[in-house]
Amino acid sequence: AQSVTQPDIHITVSEGASLELRCNYSYGATPYLFWYVQSPGQGLQLLLKYFSGDTLVQGIKGFEAEFKRSQSSFNLRKPSVHWSDAAEYFCAVDLSSGGYQKVTFGTGTKLQVIP
C-alpha cells in the first residue's frame, strides 16, 4: 500500500532562518510527488510537484524540493522563512502515471514562525 511519512508533526523556526520539511514515501516505482500548504481555514494550495526530470523542483513562494530516489524522500526547503509561511504543509504522492487515481497525503507538518 502507498504510504507517505512526514516525521515532524510540528516545527518552529525563527523568521529568516532556513527550513526543511521531511517527506518519505514507500513504493517500488517513482510516484508523482507534491507539496501542498494549508493556511488556517483555507484549502490546500499546490506549492510544487515532481513528475520526472530534474530532481530539484522550484515552486511558488520561494520553496523548492529535492527528489532523492535512493532515500525515497522529497524534502521541502526554503532558505529564509517569512512569518506568512506559518501554516500546515502536506506531502502527497500519486503512484499512477499519466492518470490521476488516488493521492495519498502525509499527516502534515505544522510550521510555526517566531519573530
Place this chain on the structure above:
Amino acid sequence: GAVVSQHPSRVICKSGTSVKIECRSLDFQATTMFWYRQFPKKSLMLMATSNEGSKATYEQGVEKDKFLINHASLTLSTLTVTSAHPEDSSFYICSAERTPETDTQYFGPGTRLTVL
C-alpha cells in the same frame, strides 16, 4: 486560473437533517472531482472520486447512501450528507482536475460541517 470554490464555507445543522455542499470549478472544466474529509490533526482522507455524468467511485468504508455525490456538469459537484449525525462533523474539502490535465488537483477552501 484553476480556482475551486465551495459553498457553504461553514454550516451548522441539527442531527438527522441533510446538508448539501457544493464544489465549483470557476474558471475551468473538471471532468473529475474528488471529495476529501479532514479530521483534526490528521491528514486528508479521500472519500470518493466524482466523474461528470457517471456514478461516483467511493473509497472503502465510505457509505455511499450517506454521502451522496452528484456531478451533473463539468463545473459542479455536490456532496450531500444525509441524516447527519455528530460524528459526521468534519472539514470537507473538494478538489478538481482541470480537463484535459490529469496530473494535478486544485483544491477548494473546504466546508466546516458541525452537526449538533
